[in-house]
Amino acid sequence: MIPYGKQVISQSDIDAVIEVLNSPWLTQGPKIPEFESSVRQYCHANHATAVNSATSALHIACLALDVGHNDIVWTSPNSFVASANCALYCGAKVDFVDIDSNTGNMCVNNLESKLISARENNALPKVVIPVHFAGQSCDMETLHNLSVEYNFRIIEDASHAIGGQYKNHPVGNCQYSDICIFSFHPVKIVTSAEGGMALTNSKELDEKLKLYRSHGITADPHLLEKDSDGPWYYEQQALGFNYRMTDLHAALGISQLNQLNQFVSKRNELAAYYDALFIKHDEIRPLTQSDDVYNAYHLYVVRIANATPLLHKQIVTELRAKNIFCHVHYIPIYLQPYYRQKGFQQGYCPNAEAYYHSAVTLPLFPELTQQEQDYIVATFVETLTELSNAEK
Numbered sequence: 001m002i003p004y005g006k007q008v009i010s011q012s013d014i015d016a017v018i019e020v021l022n023s024p025w026l027t028q029g030p031k032i033p034e035f036e037s038s039v040r041q042y043c044h045a046n047h048a049t050a051v052n053s054a055t056s057a058l059h060i061a062c063l064a065l066d067v068g069h070n071d072i073v074w075t076s077p078n079s080f081v082a083s084a085n086c087a088l089y090c091g092a093k094v095d096f097v098d099i100d101s102n103t104g105n106m107c108v109n110n111l112e113s114k115l116i117s118a119r120e121n122n123a124l125p126k127v128v129i130p131v132h133f134a135g136q137s138c139d140m141e142t143l144h145n146l147s148v149e150y151n152f153r154i155i156e157d158a159s160h161a162i163g164g165q166y167k168n169h170p171v172g173n174c175q176y177s178d179i180c181i182f183s184f185h186p187v188k189i190v191t192s193a194e195g196g197m198a199l200t201n202s203k204e205l206d207e208k209l210k211l212y213r214s215h216g217i218t219a220d221p222h223l224l225e226k227d228s229d230g231p232w233y234y235e236q237q238a239l240g241f242n243y244r245m246t247d248l249h250a251a252l253g254i255s256q257l258n259q260l261n262q263f264v265s266k267r268n269e270l271a272a273y274y275d276a277l278f279i280k281h282d283e284i285r286p287l288t289q290s291d292d293v294y295n296a297y298h299l300y301v302v303r304i305a306n307a308t309p310l311l312h313k314q315i316v317t318e319l320r321a322k323n324i325f326c327h328v329h330y331i332p333i334y335l336q337p338y339y340r341q342k343g344f345q346q347g348y349c350p351n352a353e354a355y356y357h358s359a360v361t362l363p364l365f366p367e368l369t370q371q372e373q374d375y376i377v378a379t380f381v382e383t384l385t386e387l388s389n390a391e392k
């Protein structure tokens with residue numbers, strides 16, 4: 001079976017983890033700040049907070065921006081559920097902005113119309129969470145301009161996009177956002193096993209992120225509210241969590257980061273090869289790529305031109321039966337039973353729904369071979385032809 005994604009673990013990754021096992025620190029040792037500073041330097045951001053997952057990073061990012069009851073957070077329906085759940089963890093309301101079905105990203109025109117009506121109804125969002133779908137950055141400059149006009153904050157969910165660029169600057173530099181988060185889950189671009197990070201250029205937000213990461217506790221003499229009782233003294237100043245990363249995970253992350261550029265350029269090469277193979281097949285369309293973006297290519301997605309929900313289901317099922325483990329990203333979040341209970345209904349974001357019933361994620365990972373890609377594309381084309389003929 002060819003999987004849709006797979007990590008690459010080298011001997012140097014293994015050695016890096018073993019070195020920590022032989023060191024005095026397993027958890028809060030020197031590897032955490034080292035990993036944080038490697039990522040923030042790579043991304044040209046001022047501050048970084050490592051946590052145990054991107055889901056945790058999204059949660060503390062919302063908390064750092066004071067998201068609470070009575071607040072509204074908007075995100076993309078075409079994402080993993082964590083992009084929306086983080087707002088609910090804080091007691092806020094969540095809503096969805098429909099996508100551009102050619103890219104899978106939040107559509108800035110839809111965002112603007114939704115903002116115009118939200119202003120009339122006095123229901124503007126406090127935070128908007130764009131998701132850089134499949135590794136392609138959203139139109140951040142336009143998003144940022146809207147955030148100034150409508151007074152909301154921005155958290156970039158860049159779980160798919162580390163190593164990518166927007167207008168020749170690394171994703172994660174936070175030029176157009178308050179906080180940017182990454183995931184280091186093994187299926188993503190670089191891994192720390194489980195892990196995530198929140199980057200920001202604001203010292204104040206960074207202090208809050210670090211506070212919420214670890215129980216709301218600080219021992220930093222500059223941040224204490226009362227006089228210290230002695231060298232053991234610490235204060236709990238907020239209700240935080242234990243979202244800390246370990247040194248073992250950070251060591252793996254640091255080692256993987258050394259290979260990030262190689263991984264991303266290999267992913268781009270493989271994506272270009274897929275694009276070239278699909279060029280003759282109008283019935284299968286790769287996602288549209290924006291000129292000002294260097295895609296990190298977490299996922300390679302194609303859309304079936306004349307898809308029906310049945311045909312879409314059949315093709316994914318058939319390809320899996322033929323040892324190609326393709327996938328579908330994503331079921332619109334609001335169609336999940338938990339979100340439907342909150343009142344969301346079918347038809348709410350028509351582009352996201354049409355996209356969902358046509359999108360297929362094909363295998364993409366650095367060790368995928370061109371022979372495998374040839375097999376995948378030939379099998380896809382053949383299976384689609386057979387199924388379409390049978391449907392007629």
Ligand SMILES: *Cc1c(COP(=O)(O)O)cnc(C)c1O
Nearest residue numbers: 053054055080082159183184185
């Ligand atoms: C993977 C992913 C997450 C969650 O990442 P974890 O590190 O597994 O918590 C959040 N958002 C998106 C878009 C993702 O793909």
